[in-house]
Amino acid sequence: MLYIIGLGLADERDVSVKGLEIIRRAERVYLEAYTAILLVDQSQLESYYGRPIILADREMVESKSDEILSGALEKDVAFLVVGDPFSATTHTDLALRCRQHEPSIPTRTLPNASILTAVGATGLSLYSFGQTVSMVFFTDTWKPSSFYDRIAENASLGFHTLVLLDIKVKEPDLKALARGKIVYEPPRFMTVDQCASQMIEIEGERKQGVCANGKLAVGVARLGNADQQIIAGTLEELASADLGRPLHSLVLCGTKMHDMEWEYVREFAIDQAKFDSIWKAEYAGKG
Structure with a gap:
């Protein structure tokens, strides 16, 4: 059987008891290592689980899944996912491949906390x-703005928008690749300030007010960990904020922010008086 096991968000201890029991008896243990990361390294996981772990990068999961599924009809194979197993479509695809295998490979999923639910720690109602959107790193020649349309749809209904920030792990260096060499760039993790800056940059092109400087937003980092950070303010304020090490996410607040949400979120405000003033002028009573 293939077990797809959610690990939660912070460290090796967030795994469920059921998940840990399966990991310790599995024939092989894989860790999906590119849609998200835990806040501890591989050796710490291996020490706690008492098992060696095989890192499964994008190429292995998407192009060499047969290696992962090999022997899963006769033995237990554990596929570990940071957060919840089905927070990324990659893992749905892996489960589908098990169904399509001849004969089909039985699967079992063990859920866990993900950013999609943990973001409730901000006080904003789930x-x-x-719609959840993703923000990728801009380059000098590539600045995709489709995220803006999804945020605009949410904003038209007064909804909050969770923005998931880009992760670059084991990305090939394109210049080296052009010379026939495979060289990987250092890992990069987008921060709240980078995300807010890119949102404001696209607002300058679209000019619909969806991601204007004065829109209220909440930045989060390392949710579920002892040193988690939550800050609230305008997009302009978040564009200068430093929340430390990854992983980061951002929420753009919708106008349906209830009084209770405001009362909770305001405690995280960079400038509480300013936050209150904007909320009362543009958000209060619109829910």
Whole structure:
């Protein structure tokens, strides 16, 4: 059987008891290592789990899944996922490949906390979130703005938008690749300030007010960990904020922010008086 096991968000101790039991008896243990990361390294996981771990990068999961599924009809194979197993479509695809295998490979999923639910620590109601969007690193020649349309749809309904920030792990250096050499760039993790800056930059092109400087937003980092950080303010304020090491996410607040949400979130405000003033002028009573 293939077990797809959610690890939660912080460290090796967030795994469920059921998950840990399966990991310790599995024939092989893989760790998906590119859609998200834990806040501890591989050796710490191996020490706690008492098992060696095989890192599964994008190439292995998407192009060499047969290696992962090999022997899963006769033995237990554990596939570990940071957060919840189905927070990324990559893992749905792996489960589908098990179904399509001849004969089909049985699967079992063990859920865990993900950013999609942990973001409730901000005090914003999960019932009031719209579509989740992703923000990629801009380059000098590539600045995709499709995220803006999804945020605009959410904003038209007064919904909050969770923005997931780009992760670059084991990305090939394109210049080296052009010379026939495979060289990987150092890992990069987008920060809240980078995300806010890119949102404001696209606002300058679209000019619809969706990601204007004065829009209220909440930045989060390392949710679920002892040193988690949550800050609130305008996009302009978040564009200068430093929340430390990864992973980061951002929430753009919708106008349906209830009084109770405001009361909770305001405690994280960079400038509480300014936050309160904007909320009362543009958000209060619109839910």
